[in-house]
Amino acid sequence: MIDYADFTPSWIDAARDRIADMAVTTPLVPSPHLSKLAGNEFLLKLEMTQPMGAFKLRGAANAILALEGDVGGVTCCSTGNHGRGVAYAARARGMRAIICMSSLVPQAKIDGIKALGAEVRIIGKSQDDAMAESLRLVEAEGLVEISPFDDPYVIAGQGTIGLELLDQCPSLKTVLVPLSGGGLAGGIAFAVKARRPDIRVIGISMDRGAAMHASLQAGNPVEVEEVPSLADSLGGGIGLDNRLSFPLCRDFLDDVLLVTEDEIYRAMQTIYYEDRMVCEGACVVGIAALQSGKLPKSDGPIATIITGRNIDMTVHADIMQGRDVTLGNTTIRGQAYAA
Template sequence: MLSLADIYAARRAISPTATDTPLVPSPFLERLTGQEVLLKLENMQPIGAFKLRGALNAVASLPEDTPGVTCCSTGNHGRGVAYAARARGVRAVICMSELVPQTKVDGIRALGAEVRIVGRSQDDAQIEADRLVAEEGLTEIPPFDDAAVIAGQGTIGLEILERRPDITTLLVPLSGGGLAGGIALAAKAIRPDIRIVGLSMDRGAAMYLSIRAGHPVEVEEVPSLADSLGGGIGAQNRLSFALCRDLLDETLLVTEEEIYRAMQALYWEDRIVAEGACVVGISALLAGKITLDGPTATVITGRNCDMDLFTRIVTGQSITLGDYVIEGRRYE
C-alpha cells in the first residue's frame, strides 16, 4: 500500500531534477469566485508538464542493469520517461496512438527517445509496449497505475499544502488517476478535511465512469481539447482506481466548449499558455459548476499544446475535433 512516506521518499529522489514549481494567485479567478484561487504551475517543469515527477521517481527505482524502458503515452508521460531515461543513460521507446498531437510526438523524439505510433487508441499502443517488454526485455513505466509514478505525482500535493496549509479545495485534472490519486493521498494524509475534486472532459471520461460503475470500464476515445486526459484506466487497474474512488470527494465533467473558454481565459487574464487538460478546473469555475468555500488551488499540468490550435482558440476561431465542431467565440 502507498503511504505518505512513499511520497516524501519520492520527493528526495526527484528533487535534483524536478522543479518545485510556483503556486501563484489568479486575481481574475478570485474576482469571479469571491475566493482566492491559486495556480500550481507544473507547466514550468523542464519538460513542460507534471509527468516528469512520476517518470523520474520510477526510473530512479530501476536496477542498475536495466537495458531500457518503454511506456504507452498520450504525450507528456512519454516526454517525462524520455527525459528521465536520457538522464539515466538508458534506451527509451515510447508507444503512442494516432490521436496524439504531432507536437507531442516531436517533443519526445527531440529528447532522444524512439517513438512507435500504433493504432487509434491507447489500448493499441499498449499492445506494442507489452511486446517490447516480453521480447526485448525493456521495463515498462506505466503512465498512472504504478506505485513509483503515483508517489512522484503526489509530491505536488506536498508542495501545495506546505506553502498554503489553509487550502480548502483542490481541483485536479482526472484521467488515469496517477495525478489525482497521488495528490489526494498526500493531501488527505496531511489534511483529512480537505475537499478534492477530480475533473474530466465529458467525452471519454474513463475514471469518472469507472468510479460510478464501481469497477474499471472501457470508453471510446475521441479527439478532445483535453487530449492528455484520454485513454482507459486498464481493466486490471491495481492502484489508481481505488485511490480515486476512495479519496476524491467529487468528480465532475466539463464540455469541450467550456474547456475552449477556459483556455482563452487563462491566456488573456493570466497570460498562461496551457493545454486543454490543464484548465478543466478553471472550466468548472467559469461554468458555475463548483462553489468554493475558501482558498482553492488547481494544477496547471502542462504547456505542450499544438500552438497552431492554441492560437486559433485564443483568437476565437472555430475548431474541429474529428466530427465535432466548436463554434468560434472571441474572448470578452
C-alpha cells in the same frame, strides 16, 4: 506491483527526496481574475514550468530513478506528456526509451518526445492499443514498462505536488485536479488527505471519453471509446486490471466533475488573456468548472493544477483568435474572448 494496502504516505515522502534534483518545486500563484469569480483566493499550481513542460516528469523521474541493476531501456504508452517525462528522465540516466502512442496524439507532442531522443511508435487508435505494444516490448526486448498512472512510483511522484500545495498554502481548502488515468488525482488526493483530511479534492475531466469517471460510476474499471478532445492529455483508458489509481480515486476523491469542449475552449482563452499563460486544454478543466458554475462553493483558498504547456501552437492560436477548431469529426465553434 505492490498491493493497494501497502501504498502508504512514506512512498510520497521518499519520492520527494528522490526527484529533488530532476523535477523542480513549481510556483503556486494567485489569479486575481479567477479569485474574484470564485469569491475566494484561486491559486494556480504551475506544473507547466517543469523542465519538459508538464507534471508528468515527477512520476516518470521517480520510477526511472528507482530502477536498480542493469536495465536495457524503458518503454511506456502515453497520450503525450508521460512519454515526454519518460524520455526526459531516461535521457538523464543514459537509457534507451521507446514511447508507444495512438494515432489520436497530436503531432506537436510526438515531435517533442523525439526531440528528447526517444523512439516513438504510433500504434492503433487508442491508448489500449499503445499499451499492448509497450507490453510486447517488455516481453520481446526486455524493456522495463513505466505505467502512465497505475504504478506506485509514478503515483508517488505525482503525489509530491500535494505535499508542495500544503507547504505553499497551509490554509488551502479545495484542490482541483485534472483527471485521466488517476495517477495525478489519486496521488495528490492521497498525499493531501494523509495530512489534511478536511481538504476537498475534486477530479475534473472532459465530458466525452472520461474513463476514470465511467469506472467510478460503474464501481470497477471499464473501457470507454476514446474521442478527440481539446483536453487530449486526459484521454485513454485506465486498464481493466487497474490496482492502484482506481482505488485511490475511489477512496480519496470527494467528487468528479465533467466539462464540455466549449467550456475548455473558453477556459484556455481565460488563462491566456487574464494570466498570460499558454496552456494545454487538460490544464484548464478546473478553470472551466469554475467558469461554468459547476464548482461547489469553497470556504477558503482553492488551488488548481496547471498541468502542462505542450500544446500545438497552431491550435492555440486559433483558440485565442476565436476561430473554429476541428477535432476528428467534431467542430468546436469559435468564440471571441469576453472576460
